[in-house]
Amino acid sequence: MAKGITKRSDDYSQWYIDVVLKGEMADYSPVKGCMVIRPNGYGVWENIQRNLDRMFKETGHVNAYFPMLIPESFLKKEAEHVEGFAPECAVVTHAGGKLLEEPLVIRPTSETIIWAMYKNWINSYRDLPILINQWANVCRWEMRTRLFLRTTEFLWQEGHTAHATHEEAEEETYKMVHVYKTFAEEYLAMPVIAGKKTDQEKFAGALHTYCIEAMMQDGRALQAGTSHHLGQNFAKAFDVKFQDAEKNLTYVHASSWGVSTRLIGALIMTHSDDNGLVIPPKLAPLPVVFVPIWRNDDEKATVLGRAREITADWDPLFFKIDDRDQYKPGYKFAEWEVKGIPIRIEIGPRDCQNNEVVVVRRDTSEKITMPMNGLITNLRKLLEDIQANLFNVAKHRLDTHTRDCVSYEEYVANVEEGGFYRIHWCGDRACEDRLKEETRSTIRCIPFDAPEESGVCMLCGKPSSRRVIAAQAY
Amino acid sequence: MAKGITKRSDDYSQWYIDVVLKGEMADYSPVKGCMVIRPNGYGVWENIQRNLDRMFKETGHVNAYFPMLIPESFLKKEAEHVEGFAPECAVVTHAGGKLLEEPLVIRPTSETIIWAMYKNWINSYRDLPILINQWANVCRWEMRTRLFLRTTEFLWQEGHTAHATHEEAEEETYKMVHVYKTFAEEYLAMPVIAGKKTDQEKFAGALHTYCIEAMMQDGRALQAGTSHHLGQNFAKAFDVKFQDAEKNLTYVHASSWGVSTRLIGALIMTHSDDNGLVIPPKLAPLPVVFVPIWRNDDEKATVLGRAREITADWDPLFFKIDDRDQYKPGYKFAEWEVKGIPIRIEIGPRDCQNNEVVVVRRDTSEKITMPMNGLITNLRKLLEDIQANLFNVAKHRLDTHTRDCVSYEEYVANVEEGGFYRIHWCGDRACEDRLKEETRSTIRCIPFDAPEESGVCMLCGKPSSRRVIAAQAY
Numbered sequence: 001m002a003k004g005i006t007k008r009s010d011d012y013s014q015w016y017i018d019v020v021l022k023g024e025m026a027d028y029s030p031v032k033g034c035m036v037i038r039p040n041g042y043g044v045w046e047n048i049q050r051n052l053d054r055m056f057k058e059t060g061h062v063n064a065y066f067p068m069l070i071p072e073s074f075l076k077k078e079a080e081h082v083e084g085f086a087p088e089c090a091v092v093t094h095a096g097g098k099l100l101e102e103p104l105v106i107r108p109t110s111e112t113i114i115w116a117m118y119k120n121w122i123n124s125y126r127d128l129p130i131l132i133n134q135w136a137n138v139c140r141w142e143m144r145t146r147l148f149l150r151t152t153e154f155l156w157q158e159g160h161t162a163h164a165t166h167e168e169a170e171e172e173t174y175k176m177v178h179v180y181k182t183f184a185e186e187y188l189a190m191p192v193i194a195g196k197k198t199d200q201e202k203f204a205g206a207l208h209t210y211c212i213e214a215m216m217q218d219g220r221a222l223q224a225g226t227s228h229h230l231g232q233n234f235a236k237a238f239d240v241k242f243q244d245a246e247k248n249l250t251y252v253h254a255s256s257w258g259v260s261t262r263l264i265g266a267l268i269m270t271h272s273d274d275n276g277l278v279i280p281p282k283l284a285p286l287p288v289v290f291v292p293i294w295r296n297d298d299e300k301a302t303v304l305g306r307a308r309e310i311t312a313d314w315d316p317l318f319f320k321i322d323d324r325d326q327y328k329p330g331y332k333f334a335e336w337e338v339k340g341i342p343i344r345i346e347i348g349p350r351d352c353q354n355n356e357v358v359v360v361r362r363d364t365s366e367k368i369t370m371p372m373n374g375l376i377t378n379l380r381k382l383l384e385d386i387q388a389n390l391f392n393v394a395k396h397r398l399d400t401h402t403r404d405c406v407s408y409e410e411y412v413a414n415v416e417e418g419g420f421y422r423i424h425w426c427g428d429r430a431c432e433d434r435l436k437e438e439t440r441s442t443i444r445c446i447p448f449d450a451p452e453e454s455g456v457c458m459l460c461g462k463p464s465s466r467r468v469i470a471a472q473a474y
Numbered sequence: 475m476a477k478g479i480t481k482r483s484d485d486y487s488q489w490y491i492d493v494v495l496k497g498e499m500a501d502y503s504p505v506k507g508c509m510v511i512r513p514n515g516y517g518v519w520e521n522i523q524r525n526l527d528r529m530f531k532e533t534g535h536v537n538a539y540f541p542m543l544i545p546e547s548f549l550k551k552e553a554e555h556v557e558g559f560a561p562e563c564a565v566v567t568h569a570g571g572k573l574l575e576e577p578l579v580i581r582p583t584s585e586t587i588i589w590a591m592y593k594n595w596i597n598s599y600r601d602l603p604i605l606i607n608q609w610a611n612v613c614r615w616e617m618r619t620r621l622f623l624r625t626t627e628f629l630w631q632e633g634h635t636a637h638a639t640h641e642e643a644e645e646e647t648y649k650m651v652h653v654y655k656t657f658a659e660e661y662l663a664m665p666v667i668a669g670k671k672t673d674q675e676k677f678a679g680a681l682h683t684y685c686i687e688a689m690m691q692d693g694r695a696l697q698a699g700t701s702h703h704l705g706q707n708f709a710k711a712f713d714v715k716f717q718d719a720e721k722n723l724t725y726v727h728a729s730s731w732g733v734s735t736r737l738i739g740a741l742i743m744t745h746s747d748d749n750g751l752v753i754p755p756k757l758a759p760l761p762v763v764f765v766p767i768w769r770n771d772d773e774k775a776t777v778l779g780r781a782r783e784i785t786a787d788w789d790p791l792f793f794k795i796d797d798r799d800q801y802k803p804g805y806k807f808a809e810w811e812v813k814g815i816p817i818r819i820e821i822g823p824r825d826c827q828n829n830e831v832v833v834v835r836r837d838t839s840e841k842i843t844m845p846m847n848g849l850i851t852n853l854r855k856l857l858e859d860i861q862a863n864l865f866n867v868a869k870h871r872l873d874t875h876t877r878d879c880v881s882y883e884e885y886v887a888n889v890e891e892g893g894f895y896r897i898h899w900c901g902d903r904a905c906e907d908r909l910k911e912e913t914r915s916t917i918r919c920i921p922f923d924a925p926e927e928s929g930v931c932m933l934c935g936k937p938s939s940r941r942v943i944a945a946q947a948y
Contacts, residue, residue, distance in 0.1 A: 027591065027594070029541045029587070029590075029591065030545060030548075030590055031541045031543050031544070031545065031578065034543060036538065036541065037538055037539040038538055039538050039606065042536075042537045042538045043536070046537060057791070058790075062513035062516075062517065063513065063516045063517070064510065064512055064513050064516045065511040065516055065519075066503070067503045067505045067508035067510065067627055068611055068613075068627055069505050069508060069564070069613075069627065070505070071504060071505065087570065087571050088570055089569070089570075090566045090568070090569040090570075090578075091566060091567065092564045092566050092567075092580070093565065093566075093568060094564075094567060094577075095564040095565065095615040096561065096562055096563075096615030096616075097561050097615075103568075104505065106566070106580075113503070113504075113505075116503075116504055117501065117503065120501070121501075126800055132513065136611075137542055139543075141569040141570030141571075142570075152543075153543065317531070326600055
């Protein structure tokens with residue numbers, strides 16, 4: 001139906017690219033691997049930021065900003081960290097027309113520069129906890145990039161907290177992955193499974209990593225947020241100790257946690273359809289658009305007049321009246337559909353006579369006639385319905401495409417089709433590696449809510465006490 | 475009075491550094507010329523962002539995000555632009571472990587990458603205007619840096635607009651410098667002079683630059699925001715043409731405009747005093763702090779109970795109750811004073827008996843007894859008074875330190891003391907250069923509201939029809 005959008009059933013990858021480009025969410029840039037986030041996409045990011053930021057502040061966090069450039073030697077202070085990140089760094093070697101004495105890397109993540117500062121700020125238990133978040137751009141030189149999902153530069157937030165005890169750092173790490181889960185489900189309308197990463201998949205420099213994993217429409221997994229318990233690793237690397245109430249010197253405990261513009265890719269792959277974008281109302285830069293219909297100047301004056309009358313006291317960021325002369329209504333319908341606006345309102349001369357409008361839901365294409373009187377109340381209710389419906393559809397997909405799997409043979413035969421598989425795994429790295437090599441799938445997480453259950457590892461037959469989630473992933 | 479803050483009268487530069495560091499607005503970082511913006515400073519930036527962003531949206535702008543890395547060759551496409559910016563660029567030569575085919579510079583400003591994209595987005599007059607703003611970090615390798623005022627990396631917003639005609643681009647350029655003026659006066663409580671830069675001081679690549687100039691407490695000028703009419707320079711450099719309604723192909727007209735974290739430095743230098751920061755209420759991350767006073771646990775329970783009772787239905791971001799055990803009230807008073815919180819409330823056992831509190835204004839140190847009943851209304855009014863008072867004090871300073879000056883001898887004798895000088899200038903570069911060389915001062919702007927007035931150039935005696943503002947500047 002929508003011009004220029006490949007059907008999901010024909011080519012899911014191309015469909016995604018078409019939706020992003022035609023929906024004007026983003027565009028390719030002349031810089032390899034970097035994208036431009038266009039206003040329709042950035043508007044979603046602004047809403048993500050505003051709502052997440054409020055959740056961070058409600059849980060006691062404050063924002064700060066640290067330098068983007070990090071001395072190369074800082075990265076090397078934590079052994080696992082440098083191994084994980086050094087290969088994908090962009091390096092500044094010259095500045096101000098001169099060769100730098102020490103190269104600077106553009107932050108791939110900010111643990112090292114932040115812990116170099118925390119060393120100056122932390123002396124006593126009175127200085128703890130530090131609960132700081134940063135909204136920033138980061139750079140990771142990726143071989144294969146994909147709009148929003150994996151780009152060389154991306155926008156994100158990174159929380160970096162410092163605590164007196166292991167328990168407090170653990171509480172924070174666990175709390176924040178649940179903030180992400182709540183946000184994903186309530187705002188992105190995207191159900192997720194929260195759990196722990198395997199040692200192999202954890203953050204470079206962490207004790208362990210918690211994550212939320214979502215299922216895209218093609219059944220593949222997408223890691224949507226991570227929260228790391230860093231233990232005392234960075235405190236040791238940067239020599240950050242504090243004096244506790246008993247005057248003992250101890251290394252500080254840490255967490256870090258982040259989500260990025262990748263969430264926008266997740267949102268698109270969760271809800272959009274063959275007609276283009278579908279944006280959940282709570283994150284839509286523009287929730288409602290009026291498309292007036294007229295055949296002559298008199299009718300135009302009438303319908304535009306009524307549309308303006310109805311909306312006279314509405315918040316201007318809540319709606320737009322598409323009064324452009326140069327396009328016909330059908331063109332406008334298609335444009336707003338591709339851009340994912342949750343509600344389109346059609347208003348013509350007859351509607352004006354009847355004191356009603358035709359309201360079209362983007363998610364179901366259902367048309368509803370509504371009285372002009374009290375319209376805003378009905379629209380707000382409808383936006384809530386759309387938000388709930390998007391979540392329910394995605395939840396149903398997740399539930400029906402997640403299944404227990406016992407035999408490796410069955411797994412191999414099915415995993416390419418997508419879906420999440422609850423499998424028993426012995427916990428050994430060898431089995432995890434084999435799974436990855438032979439099936440291009442990975443263990444996504446050990447869900448927090450996975451019940452105790454005796455079984456045998458799907459790969460080697462050794463005992464296992466709990467199922468993990470395995471899937472192919474983005 | 476405040477520990478560790480140099481007096482303004484002793485050493486103004488050191489006072490500024492002390493206020494920034496002790497007020498925990500920012501800290502030096504291990505990366506040369508880069509600073510860390512601490513939560514108290516970043517909170518001010520968030521309030522600047524939120525309020526300015528609303529003003530941008532109310533004037534029809536939308537936000538987007540463009541890559542931070544720009545191919546070196548792009549910079550070279552506009553001759554004046556490369557001359558102005560290339561010497562201060564940070565250059566990425568390696569990434570992902572390899573030497574790049576073409577070096578990438580970290581954006582010093584984004585005209586070139588944005589106009590490379592506008593080329594793809596603009597075909598017809600229907601695509602115009604484009605009114606895009608970006609919130610971003612930028613990098614300019616500066617020799618001498620100063621916290622907030624001039625740092626190698628800084629945060630800013632940059633508007634980049636595209637128009638069909640010279641007149642529309644001019645209207646936008648003029649409109650935005652006035653948005654900045656309004657913002658500076660209403661939110662920063664900082665009066666400014668809006669006007670035009672001389673050709674020598676304009677943006678590299680612009681037809682002309684408008685600016686707002688503020689006066690710091692030492693009488694020196696600080697450029698606080700600029701808006702550039704770029705003409706067709708960037709459209710020509712990137713070959714961006716559009717078809718007008720008559721099907722003629724024409725180059726697009728452009729503006730760009732920006733303010734940065736420098737505004738925080740301006741705010742500090744405008745309002746703070748020998749006791750530390752003074753933050754205008756409209757931009758204060760925390761407007762009100764309660765310091766409870768107790769001598770024993772019973773009193774503690776009483777005063778904390780009452781403080782919590784009074785504030786039960788207040789916005790949690792509006793106030794804080796400083797219930798820390800480990801510090802005495804006097805210590806807390808000093809801390810919140812240094813941090814610039816607009817209102818401190820003292821509440822002790824006797825206050826509880828009398829159903830009143832003692833309210834202390836940060837700007838005047840005045841103590842006011844207020845009834846607990848209806849406190850929030852009185853506080854809101856007081857915050858407005860403080861905001862107005864800060865503006866009035868700064869306006870009085872600007873007015874009394876701006877004077878007409880006729881003789882160059884008089885100018886030379888006085889300019890080191892600070893202040894703005896309204897001088898006649900012939901318009902020649904030679905006189906401008908001589909002024910700079912001999913007096914370390916510059917022509918700050920040609921004010922929009924400078925009346926026609928015949929005179930002779932203060933330097934060469936040639937005729938002049940209007941006075942300009944000259945001053946030493948940051």
